[in-house]
Amino acid sequence: MKQIVKRLLPRPALRAAAYRLPLRQRVRIAKLLVGGPSRTRSTGSAPQAGGPSPAHAWHDNLQTVTGLLEADGVDYFCLPHTDPRRSAVAVAAEHRAQVLRLLRGRAAEDTVIRTLDVAGRRVSPQRCAVVQVYRSAGGAANLPLTLDAYACEIEFWSTVKQQGWQAPRQVGPRNHKVGTVVSVDNPTQYVAAARLSAFVPRDAEPRYRSRAVYAEPGPNDVQFPIDVVYTWVDGDDPAWRSRKAQALGEDEDDSFAGLATNASRFTSRDELLYSMRSLHAFAPWVNHIYLVTDDQTPSWLDPTSPHVTLVSHKEIFGDVGVLPTFNSHAIESRLHKVAGLSEHFLYFNDDMILGRPVLPTQFFFANGVAKFFPSSSLVDVNPPAPADAPVDVAAKNNRRLLQSRFGTQLYQKMRHVPYPLLRGVLEEIETELREESHATASHQFRDRGDLSIPSSLAHYWAHSTGRSVPGSISHVYIDLGRLVAPIMLARLVRQRNVDVFCLNDTNSAAGEMDEQTEMVRDFMEAYFPFHAPWELSGRMDLTQRTAEPAVAAPVAG
Template structure:
C-alpha cells in the first residue's frame, strides 16, 4: 500500500523512470499490481439490478448474461413503437443524426397521452425514462420536446454498461397551418435529422427494414413505419456486403508445433530470421475470442467472418454457427505455395482466394479489437472506395536486405513495386489496425506480380523477398489506381511487454475512447508471458464481458479443451474441399462497373 501511494504521488513523467529501476522481468509485474485495471466490484447474479454509471449518470441496470448495442437499439425501439401503436398514437421513424440511437415522431398535441404511455412502458425492470433537450441533456419535463426511453444493461461485474447511448428518443412534432411561404400544412421537428426537420402534414408512410433506416444495425427481419421522405437509402450509406477475415494460429497446439519444428529443420534454422521464428508470434492468449466479441458488439453489420487456420479450431468456437466459417490453408493455397506455412505474409497473399469472400472485406489479426460502435463508413465509402490508415512511422531507406526485420524488408519490396508501376514512392508505414481491402485489387496485384506473389506464398517462414500485400501494398496500389483514400481512425497500440501498458489499458477501459486498438507482442521472456496473460485476462474480460453468438456453452468448451486444436478441426470441420488454382482470367460477375477483370 505504501508503494502504491508513492507511485501515484510521483509525476507521470517520473513513474516510468521509477519502474525502470527494477530488473526488466519485474517491471510489468509491479506496474500491474500498482494499476487498478478495473473497480473491484462484487458480482451480481444475472437478472438482478445493480447501480452503475451510464455516461456519468447513475442508473439501475439489469445484469445480463448476453447483450449487444445493436440488440439494445432494437429492443428500445420496439418498446416505444409497440407501446405507441397499442395506444393508437400515430408515429413514424425518424433518421436520427446519431445512428446509435433511434427516433420516433409523435404529434405535440398528444404529448400528455404519449407521456402516460411511455411512463407505463418505463415501469419495466431496468427501463429508464429521461426528458432531454436537443443535445440529450436532462431538462424539466414541462420544457422537454424530446423523451428518451432505454433499457439499462450491465454485466455481472458492472464494468460494461449499455444504456442511453442506444436509446429510443420520442420527438414531439408541432403542426403548422398553411402560410404564404408554405402553402400546405407542415409538421415541424424539435431538432434536425438526417433528411429534413419539416414535412408536409399529409404524406405517405412505408414499412422499411431496420438495416435500410440505420447504418449500424444489421436487421432485415424487422420493419418500421416511416414517412416516404425518410425511406430512400442515402448517398452516404454503405449498402454492399462487407466480410471480415482473421488469420489465426494456436502455437500451444502440439500437432502444430511438430509441423513447425519439422519445417524449421527442413529450411535450416540458421538461415531463418530470429523474429520470424520467435514463439511469441504464434502464442494464443485467447485474444481471438475477445476480438470476435468486439465484432459482434461494435461491428454488427459484418456479413460473414472467415477464420483462416492451419487445420486448427479454438475449443470455444461453435463451428456450426453461421457467424464464423473456418477456412483451412489448403482451401486457399490449393496447388500454389508451400504447406504447412508459418509465414503470415504467405497466408495473407492467398486471402482473396477464400470461397465466397465478398469484394469488400476487412482483414483483422486476432490482436486487433473494435473498441466502440463503428459504422461501415469507417472503412469504406458508399461508392466502394476503401480507406487506409497511414502511420507516422517512416519506412527505412534502401533496398531490402537479409539483415532487415521481415516487416521492414517486405515494406521495402512493396516500395520498389509501387515505384516501378506508378512512378511514386512509399515513405510511410501503415497503422496496425483492421485493413479494408478489395478482392479485385488483390487479384490485380497477383496478375501484375505473379512471380513475386507466388514466391511469397512459397516461403514457409518470413523471407527478405516477401511482399506484405494486405497490410501495405494493396493500400498504395488501390490509392494510385483511384480505389482508396487515406482516412482517420482513433487508434491505441499497446506493447504487452512494456511496463507502461497496464496504465494504458486501464485508461482505455475507463474511457473507451478508441475506434480500434491493438495489443501486440513480438518478443517476450517466459516470465513476461505469465504476467501478460494475467494482464490480458483482467482487461479483456472487463472490456468484453458478453459472449459472441459463435461461442460454445462452457460445458461443451471444457469437453473440447483436452483435444489439440488440430484434432478439433478434424472432428468438427467438414473435409477441406479440393480447390483448383485459377487457370486463366475471366470477368467476375460481381465486379463494379469500370473495374478491371479479376482472376477466377
C-alpha cells in the first residue's frame, strides 16, 4: 500500500500534507485518486440495492436458458461448469441455428448474448461453439449486476458413432471436470443445483435436467453442511455499558484488562450487517448462521428468520465461567457448546467480510480435513512479559501447551480471516485442557492466563492430530486508525479483488469516531447495496424466478 500511495502522490510533501488533513477531507481525496470504473468487473460485482444476489443470478440465467429451450422443444442437459459461478447446458450441434434464432426472437430485452469459441473469444454466430447468456441490470458505482460472472453457457455437442460402441456418444467442445464424452443412452436425471455448482445453496429445489453421470458427487465435492458462527456485541447499548463498568470496577488487574477494553474495540459500525450480507452474496452455500451475543439483538435482524439463530452467552457457558463476560477469549472457548452447530463451521468476527465469491473447498477438503491460514507475523520466542499485548500472551500460553502435548513449536500467528473449525477438536481441547479452558472462560476480561482457542490453538491442535493443514486465502487487513485507510477502502471497493477483507480499529482517536463511522458506512453501502433475507428491511427468495418479457434481444457476434 505504501507503493500505491507513492504512485498516487509521488511527492513526499503532497503525502505529508494529505496525511495532515482531517479524515473527511482525506476520504474525499481518496475517492478522487482511486475513482473510476472497476477493472475487474467480472470477478464478483455486488448486487444492486434490493436486487438479487449472485446465487439468484446463477439460477435466473440457467432458468432463462432452460425455459426457452423447453418451450421450443430443444433437447438439452445441464452439466457442471469448470467455473462454479457459471452454469453450462449441452445442446446437440445440429440445433445451433435453431437455438440462435430462439435467443434472437424470445430472449428478454435485458438478456445479453455472446457467441464464443472454445477459448472464450468472441466469434461470429456461424462459427461459435458456445453461447453465453446472462441477464444484465445496473448496479451501484456503475458496476453491472452480473456481467458474465454468473452466466449460463450453451455448448454445442457433436454426436459421434464408432464401431464397437453400444450407442453413439455426444462429445463436448471443451473440457469439464466430469468429462466431455457421454453416451446418448445415459439416462436423463433431474439433479439439485448443488450437483452442478458448489457455489449455490444445497437446496432440494429447484432441480435441473441433467444426465445420470452428473448426478453423483465427486471425490472433491464437499457434501457436509458448513455453518457460520459470529460473536457480536453492541457496545453502544446502555445496559451492556453498565454491566461492563460494574465488572471492570471489580477487576483486579486493571492495567492488563485496560489494554483490551478500549472503547474502539466494542464500537459497532454495523460491520455485522455487512459481513452477513457478504455471506448472502458470496457464500450462499452456508448451511446456517449462529449469532452469539450477551442477549443482544441487532436492530436490523429479524429474530424469526430461519437462516439465523440467536445464541445467548448463558446457553453456551452453563455452569462454567463467569457472566457477564467481556472477554472474547472466554466467549470463544465455549463456541462448541452452541446447540445444533455442525461439525464443520466457520468462525467469523464481525469485522471479517467476504469480498468476492468463495467456495467450501477454500476452507475444507471434501474428506473433512480443515484448512488454516498462517500469518507471516510471528509470536516472539520469549516467555510472556508484562509489556506483551493480551493477544500475544494468549499465543504464548498456546505454545506452552502445544509443546507439552505434542512437542511442537508455535511460532506463526493466524491471519485475521474466517477460521475453519471442527467442533470435535474444540470439544477435545476442553476435555484434555479442562483446567486451562475453564480458567479462560472464567475471566471476565482478558487475562494473562487466557488461551486463544478458535483463532489459534485449535488449528495447531487439529494439525498435530491430522485434521487440519495450512491453506491460502487472498485477504487485506485495513486498520481504520491508519492515515492511509481511506485510500485502501476506495481502492478495494473499486477493484473487489480479495476473498476476505477486515476492517479493524485498534485505537482510534475519539474525535474521529463519527467520521470513521460515516466513512465505513459509505464504503459498505457501495460494496453491498442490497438486503439479505434475514434483515427486517427486506427479504428475497434465492430461487424465485424473475418474469421474462417476450422482447427480442440481438445476438452479439
